[in-house]
Amino acid sequence: MTTKLAIIQMDIAFGNPEKNREHAESKIKEAAAQGSEVILLPELWTTGYDLSRFDEIAETLEGPTHNLLISMAQQYGITIAGSIAEKEDGRFYNTFVAYNPEGERLLQYRKAHLFRLMNEEKYLESGNKKGNFRLGDIPVGGVICYDIRFPEWMRTHMLDGSRGLFVVAEWPKPRVEHWRNLLISRAIENQCFVIACNRVGSDHNNEFGGHSIVVDPWGNVLAEGGFDEEIVYANVDFTDVEAIREQIPIFQDRRPDLYE
Ligand SMILES: NC(=O)CCC(=O)C(=O)O
Numbered sequence: 245m246t247t248k249l250a251i252i253q254m255d256i257a258f259g260n261p262e263k264n265r266e267h268a269e270s271k272i273k274e275a276a277a278q279g280s281e282v283i284l285l286p287e288l289w290t291t292g293y294d295l296s297r298f299d300e301i302a303e304t305l306e307g308p309t310h311n312l313l314i315s316m317a318q319q320y321g322i323t324i325a326g327s328i329a330e331k332e333d334g335r336f337y338n339t340f341v342a343y344n345p346e347g348e349r350l351l352q353y354r355k356a357h358l359f360r361l362m363n364e365e366k367y368l369e370s371g372n373k374k375g376n377f378r379l380g381d382i383p384v385g386g387v388i389c390y391d392i393r394f395p396e397w398m399r400t401h402m403l404d405g406s407r408g409l410f411v412v413a414e415w416p417k418p419r420v421e422h423w424r425n426l427l428i429s430r431a432i433e434n435q436c437f438v439i440a441c442n443r444v445g446s447d448h449n450n451e452f453g454g455h456s457i458v459v460d461p462w463g464n465v466l467a468e469g470g471f472d473e474e475i476v477y478a479n480v481d482f483t484d485v486e487a488i489r490e491q492i493p494i495f496q497d498r499r500p501d502l503y504e
Contacts, residue, residue, distance in 0.1 A: 245483070247379070250275035250283045251476040253456040253469045255445030256414075259294030261301055265312055268326075275475050276320035282379065285326025286443040287389050287412040288338060293447055295367040298336045302329035305341070305352065314347035321345040323379060326441070327388055327412045330354070335369045340386045340412055342377060351377040351386050356397060359390040362414075362449070374401055382407055382482045389413035392426045395433065402434045403495075407461075407482040411440035417471070420453035431459040435488045435495075437480050444473055461488045 252271045257263040268285055275283050290309050291301050303309055313324050325342035338358075342351040354371025358364035375386040385401030385408070392398065392411055401409065409430060415423045423442065431438040437460055444454040456469040458478035467478035489495060 246479045246481050247382075248279055248281045249439055249458065249478045249480060250278065250280035251439065251441045251456040251458070251467075251469070251478075252283060252285050253441060253444055253454050253474050253476055254286060254289065255473055256286065256289055256292040256443050256447075258292045258447050259297050259301055261290040261303075261309065264290045264292075265309060269312065269316065271475060272316050272320070272322075272324065275477075276316075276322055278475075278477065280322060280477070282323045282325070284410060284412065284439060284441040285324070286441050287327045287414045288329055289326050289412075289443070291329045293362055293414065293449070295336075295363060298329050298331065298367060302331035302336050304331055305339075305349070310341070310343075313341070313343050317343040317345055318347045323350070325351065325386065325410060325412070327355070336367060337369055337371060338364065338388060339371075340375060340388050340410075342386060342410075350379075351375060353386050353388070355388040355391065357390045357394055376401055376404060376406060379408075379482075384408035384410060384482075386410040386412075389415060392430055395430065398430050398434060402436060406436060407485040408437040408439060408480075409434065411438065413440065413442040414450075415442045415453055416450040417453035420455050423453060424455060424457065427457055428459050428463050428465070431461060432463040433494075435461040435492070436485060437461060437482060439478075439480075442469075444471060461485050
């Protein structure tokens with residue numbers, strides 16, 4: 245069965261959640277009108293990297309961004325996912341959330357690997373739980389940006405039979421070839437679909453690279469964005485994973501006794 249995906253490769257207004265919510269809302273409407281079933285937004289799409297103001301602009305999971313995502317998921321009968329600045333008990337996290345068409349939260353994954361080049365370790369706490377969730381019956385994982393440089397962490401997400409890896413990012417343009425190559429490698433080595441959303445535009449420190457991408461479990465690029473705002477669409481059949489895992493059974497042939 246095919247799943248219709250839409251990746252919202254948007255620019256993000258620095259530290260301006262209201263403006264970003266308005267912008268995302270119009271893009272979500274546009275993607276839903278095309279029949280999309282799963283819609284992916286970028287990393288920290290409401291705030292950008294305005295980390296020093298997270299005490300003002302981060303939210304609990306009951307905040308206005310979550311209310312908006314829940315109401316849009318219900319109104320359009322879609323699953324919506326992306327990462328948000330989360331605040332809990334005076335601590336801050338970069339948290340990937342997903343809501344199903346009933347408005348139920350499927351995922352709360354706090355970024356595990358904090359990226360020093362963008363000062364995350366100075367302002368954020370890291371998460372310590374995996375980002376596995378289910379799209380209906382389909383097991384998948386969700387991780388955030390720098391996490392993709394840790395293949396062992398991605399593999400951990402795949403050991404339960406997950407068929408897809410959702411990735412959200414604010415990945416700078418000068419390393420966009422790393423982004424592409426890492427994502428294609430994660431798809432091949434885990435024989436899974438990789439569905440990845442990167443923002444575009446710039447903030448005071450970085451220009452971001454876009455190139456949101458959907459890769460199949462054989463490593464073929466099914467859809468890819470450019471450097472500007474756009475919605476990247478792709479249809480995927482998560483059951484395709486089975487034939488490839490039968491043909492080259494890496495999950496059966498692993499030798500964890502040697503390397504775990
Ligand atoms: N937001 C991030 O985690 C950026 C990661 C990144 O740019 C990298 O090169 O890794």
